[in-house]
Amino acid sequence: MSVFNLTDSITCHAWNRDRSKVAICPNTNEIWIYSNCQAVDVAQWRKEAVLTEHDMVVSGLDWSPVHDMLVSCSHDRSAFVWKYEPSERKWKPSLVVLRITRAAMTVKWSPNGASSLSPFIFPHV
Numbered sequence: 001m002s003v004f005n006l007t008d009s010i011t012c013h014a015w016n017r018d019r020s021k022v023a024i025c026p027n028t029n030e031i032w033i034y035s036n037c038q039a040v041d042v043a044q045w046r047k048e049a050v051l052t053e054h055d056m057v058v059s060g061l062d063w064s065p066v067h068d069m070l071v072s073c074s075h076d077r078s079a080f081v082w083k084y085e086p087s088e089r090k091w092k093p094s095l096v097v098l099r100i101t102r103a104a105m106t107v108k109w110s111p112n113g114a115s116s117l118s119p120f121i122f123p124h125v
Contacts, residue, residue, distance in 0.1 A: 006032075006042075012106070014061040016068060021048070023070055025058035031072055031082075033091070053080050053093045060106035066113025071096075073104035 007026035014023050015037070022037050022045075031051040036044055056076035063070050070082040070091075079096040098104060 006034075011057055011059060012061050014063050014070070016063040016070075017065055021063075023061050023063070023072075025061065025072075027057060029054040029056055029058060029074065029076075031058055031061065031070075033070075049091050051080075051082060051091055051093070053095075054078060056103075060104060060108075062108050064109050064113045065111060071107050071109060073098075073107040075103035077102070077104060079104060079107055 006024065009027045011025040011027045013025070015021070016023075018038075020038050021033060021035050023031055023033050025031055029052065031054075032047055033049040033051065034045045035048045036046050039045060051072070054072065054074040054076055055078075056074050058072050058074045060073040061070065068084060071079060072082065073079040077098060077100050079098055080093040081096060082091045082093055084090075085092050
C-alpha cells in the first residue's frame with residue numbers, strides 16, 4: 001500500500017457528483033481543486049486550480065448535486081459560488097452576501113441543486 005500526501009492538514013473537502021473532482025482546503029484561505037480523481041493511483045490526480053478569494057481559513061465546501069459548481073464559506077464571514085468557465089479555462093467566483101456577524105463554519109447546497117444555500121454559524125466562534 002502506498003500513501004500520497006496532498007497536504008499536512010485539511011480543514012474541509014468535498015467531492016463533485018461523479019467523484020471525478022475533489023476540492024480541499026489545506027487549512028488556509030486557499031481551495032485546491034483536483035481532477036482525474038477516479039484514478040485509483042492518487043499520484044495521477046491533477047491539481048487543476050487554486051482558488052484564493054477568501055481572506056481567512058476556508059471552513060466549508062460543497063459541490064452542487066446538479067451542476068458543476070462549488071460553494072465555499074470561510075471564517076471571514078463570506079461565501080462564494082464558483083463556476084468553471086471553459087472558454088477562459090478558470091474558475092470564476094460570485095460573492096454571496098450572508099449578512100452574518102460570525103464565522104461561517106459550513107455550507108450546503110439544497111438537494112435539488114437550486115442556487116439557494118444555507119451557511120451554518122456557531123455562536124461561540
